[in-house]
Amino acid sequence: MDPSKPAKVVKEAAETVAAKAAELLDPKVPGVPSPVSPSLEEPTGPVPPLPPRGDQGAPDTRTPTGADTHVPATAMAQQGAYLTTSQGARLRDTDHSLKAGVRGPTLLQDHHLREKITHFDHERIPERVVHARGAGAHGVFVGYGSAAGVCKAGFLAEGKETPVFVRFSTVLGSRGSADTVRDTRGFATKFYTDEGTFDLVGNNIPVFFIQDGIKFPDVIHAGKPHPDREIPQAQSAHDTFWDFVSLHTEAQHHTIWNMSDRGIPRSYRMMEGFGVHTFRLVNAEGATSLAKFHWKPTLGVHSLTWEEAQLLAGLDPDFHRRDLYDAIESGAYPEWELGLQVFPDDPEQTFDGIDLLDPTKIVPEELAPVQTVGRLRLDANPTNFFAEVEQVAFHLGHLPPGIDVTDDPLLQARLFSYLDTQITRLGGPNFSQIPVNRPHAPVNDMLRDGFHQDAVHGGAAPYRPNSLDAGNPFPAGADDGAFVDTPVTVTQSTKVRGNPVSFEDHFSQARLFWHSMTPVEKEHIVRAYTFELGKCYEQTIKERQLQSLANIDPVLCQEVATGLGLPAPEPSVPLTDVVPSPALSQLGGTWPQDGRLVGIVVDPDSDLDGLSTVRQAVFTAGMVPLVVAPRGGMLPNGVPVQRTFLTGRSVELDAVLLAGCPAPAPDALPARDAKAGNGSGELLDPRVRLLVEEAFRHAKVIGAWGAGVDALTAAGRAPGEAGVVIGDSGPEVLSTALELLSRHRAWERFPAGVA
Numbered sequence: 001m002d003p004s005k006p007a008k009v010v011k012e013a014a015e016t017v018a019a020k021a022a023e024l025l026d027p028k029v030p031g032v033p034s035p036v037s038p039s040l041e042e043p044t045g046p047v048p049p050l051p052p053r054g055d056q057g058a059p060d061t062r063t064p065t066g067a068d069t070h071v072p073a074t075a076m077a078q079q080g081a082y083l084t085t086s087q088g089a090r091l092r093d094t095d096h097s098l099k100a101g102v103r104g105p106t107l108l109q110d111h112h113l114r115e116k117i118t119h120f121d122h123e124r125i126p127e128r129v130v131h132a133r134g135a136g137a138h139g140v141f142v143g144y145g146s147a148a149g150v151c152k153a154g155f156l157a158e159g160k161e162t163p164v165f166v167r168f169s170t171v172l173g174s175r176g177s178a179d180t181v182r183d184t185r186g187f188a189t190k191f192y193t194d195e196g197t198f199d200l201v202g203n204n205i206p207v208f209f210i211q212d213g214i215k216f217p218d219v220i221h222a223g224k225p226h227p228d229r230e231i232p233q234a235q236s237a238h239d240t241f242w243d244f245v246s247l248h249t250e251a252q253h254h255t256i257w258n259m260s261d262r263g264i265p266r267s268y269r270m271m272e273g274f275g276v277h278t279f280r281l282v283n284a285e286g287a288t289s290l291a292k293f294h295w296k297p298t299l300g301v302h303s304l305t306w307e308e309a310q311l312l313a314g315l316d317p318d319f320h321r322r323d324l325y326d327a328i329e330s331g332a333y334p335e336w337e338l339g340l341q342v343f344p345d346d347p348e349q350t351f352d353g354i355d356l357l358d359p360t361k362i363v364p365e366e367l368a369p370v371q372t373v374g375r376l377r378l379d380a381n382p383t384n385f386f387a388e389v390e391q392v393a394f395h396l397g398h399l400p401p402g403i404d405v406t407d408d409p410l411l412q413a414r415l416f417s418y419l420d421t422q423i424t425r426l427g428g429p430n431f432s433q434i435p436v437n438r439p440h441a442p443v444n445d446m447l448r449d450g451f452h453q454d455a456v457h458g459g460a461a462p463y464r465p466n467s468l469d470a471g472n473p474f475p476a477g478a479d480d481g482a483f484v485d486t487p488v489t490v491t492q493s494t495k496v497r498g499n500p501v502s503f504e505d506h507f508s509q510a511r512l513f514w515h516s517m518t519p520v521e522k523e524h525i526v527r528a529y530t531f532e533l534g535k536c537y538e539q540t541i542k543e544r545q546l547q548s549l550a551n552i553d554p555v556l557c558q559e560v561a562t563g564l565g566l567p568a569p570e571p572s573v574p575l576t577d578v579v580p581s582p583a584l585s586q587l588g589g590t591w592p593q594d595g596r597l598v599g600i601v602v603d604p605d606s607d608l609d610g611l612s613t614v615r616q617a618v619f620t621a622g623m624v625p626l627v628v629a630p631r632g633g634m635l636p637n638g639v640p641v642q643r644t645f646l647t648g649r650s651v652e653l654d655a656v657l658l659a660g661c662p663a664p665a666p667d668a669l670p671a672r673d674a675k676a677g678n679g680s681g682e683l684l685d686p687r688v689r690l691l692v693e694e695a696f697r698h699a700k701v702i703g704a705w706g707a708g709v710d711a712l713t714a715a716g717r718a719p720g721e722a723g724v725v726i727g728d729s730g731p732e733v734l735s736t737a738l739e740l741l742s743r744h745r746a747w748e749r750f751p752a753g754v755a
């Protein structure tokens with residue numbers, strides 16, 4: 001072994017630390033692929049595997065039975081300095097197969113070739129049958145202690161910190177589908193509590209399409225692409241979806257949420273989460289309550305516009321996962337408060353006339369306020385997507401003492417499905433031994449053997465009762481922290497395939513939702529229905545859905561019918577009076593701007609004074625500046641360019657600042673960049689003009705100073721328009737822009753015809 005190697009490694013590590021320290025002084029735009037800057041030449045000497053990047057976390061190093069191994073997470077990654085086989089034998093060559101002569105056939109003897117190809121052939125596992133597309137991150141949950149009166153679960157105790165892993169997802173699309181499609185989003189959280197893992201497997205919409213789990217295959221078969229041509233991917237704008245929801249009208253409440261801006265979130269960080277079902281909580285005295293779980297994002301609930309969502313699906317299909325990872329990398333850690341709506345556990349299981357066992361119903365927050373019980377912060381990206389995000393397995397039956405289920409028939413079916421699905425997806429019954437799924441509580445089960453068994457179980461008697469293992473393991477009593485199923489009384493009844501009468505109301509809460517929207521949100525809903533039904537082939541399906549819309553609200557129905565060129569039917573059910581719930585609207589508040597993307601358009605050939613100050617100020621405000629210039633590389637003042645007029649597009653930005661008025665660049669030609677249109681001969685590069693036009697159309701904040709004001713005017717905008725701000729200097733414009741950005745959009749710019 002070359003004795004100089006260790007010294008070389010130490011030197012390189014020191015250089016990495018120094019580079020990191022320099023980065024702290026000059027914050028970088030997130031997206032760094034590796035902890036070290038690559039050399040131009042191919043590296044020649046062996047070095048140990050690089051450490052993870054600063055933003056990355058990994059599952060705790062636990063044994064399959066939950067014990068802390070106290071080894072660093074990197075011990076689960078590659079070890080040593082040399083390439084090896086899977087058995088650790090060093091390899092000399094991985095580029096050429098072993099052949100009988102350089103032009104001869106490959107030899108069966110080539111065990112390295114066979115190991116490499118065989119493993120590669122089996123790298124994929126089945127994608128999730130639903131929620132296949134997703135992204136995840138590590139974090140920590142801190143309890144407030146405020147839940148103590150209703151729930152004894154230890155992770156809710158005041159100040160208690162519990163590691164978590166969260167996976168966000170879309171429902172319908174395949175694993176490689178676009179992030180910004182109109183769909184429900186999954187919001188699944190694994191709490192590694194000391195008392196056993198708790199999985200809260202929720203969505204960003206508080207109700208579901210169906211009331212009984214037996215209908216799940218039906219709704220998913222309808223929502224997935226048509227079985228013959230397998231189109232369309234990851235969307236509901238097609239005949240089978242609308243065929244099902246217009247016939248199975250209990251889906252109408254969830255569907256109107258999907259058609260609202262909730263169906264196209266701006267970011268995972270800006271979504272609410274809901275447990276959907278009513279759960280049963282148990283306190284230390286054994287008293288029970290019914291409760292619904294809510295996640296409230298610190299950044300508020302915000303959405304894309306439909307045009308942004310569509311453009312992004314092509315321009316950046318990874319928009320939501322990139323946003324999550326970049327925010328964490330840049331230190332803008334996403335946060336949510338966990339909240340509870342609590343109801344008395346009476347035999348009726350209703351609240352204010354609302355059936356708590358019906359997962360198509362909400363309880364408006366104005367009737368039962370959401371009480372916050374803890375805070376979640378996501379602070380580390382995965383180190384390896386497959387190991388962590390793809391292999392994480394959630395299950396509603398992962399419950400700690402203090403949280404129990406109810407008889408909601410959707411919840412009951414889920415208790416079966418989540419365990420069952422992992423057997424195929426993760427290749428056997430031992431998926432809880434995969435690192436990201438390993439509990440942090442001691443595991444002492446009598447489950448044995450099976451594919452991928454990682455535990456080395458001791459003892460002779462994995463059965464009870466036994467005397468050979470001294471009777472171990474012993475069941476615990478409630479005082480020893482056992483999970484005790486709540487002894488709920490089941491009233492004498494008859495076996496039946498049916499629903500309670502209360503489940504028959506399919507429209508009143510969809511109507512409640514519609515009437516809780518502001519005019520601009522109603523406009524978006526009208527457009528979404530008109531778009532989706534407009535994409536259906538069959539007129540009868542459109543007509544049938546119009547009947548459901550008439551039963552929700554005649555104005556909604558009329559507007560959509562007009563767009564479809566069809567008559568609006570009369571309601572076929574009595575329209576109930578509803579009291580709007582303002583909590584359902586996204587508008588009206590102000591929120592932190594952490595992790596927002598601010599584009600700064602510059603003209604490198606003119607005055608760049610103040611650019612560094614503005615860029616730094618954007619970083620200081622917890623946001624990310626993206627410098628947009630005619631060409632890549634470095635500006636004359638040393639500031640790096642992140643987007644060119646060719647690569648940049650307004651949809652990835654939350655605000656646009658114009659720091660110059662760049663003349664059309666040499667590549668501003670339709671042949672080089674279709675975005676350039678016929679803009680030659682203008683004062684302003686036509687791509688910048690488009691950037692401003694789109695930003696304005698999407699009601700984004702636009703700021704300008706100096707020559708940037710000329711660019712603003714050349715793009716057809718004027719100071720004084722809503723959300724358009726000019727000033728004498730960059731910092732001055734930025735501070736006003738920040739205030740405007742805290743409202744998410746300049747909502748006044750969206751005209752609204754539906755009151």
Ligand code: HDE
Nearest residue numbers: 128131167186187188202203213216276413414417418421
């Ligand atoms: Fe799921 N669901 N679901 N679901 N679900 C799955 O489990 C299922 C339902 C939700 O990031 C699957 O491991 C049935 C409601 C999320 O890994 C599967 C029924 C809600 C995720 C499954 C429902 C959800 C899933 C697919 C009706 C919101 C992604 C892979 C009875 C409260 C979790 C997997 C992740 C995943 C079945 C209804 C949310 C097949 C049968 C209601 C967020 O088991």
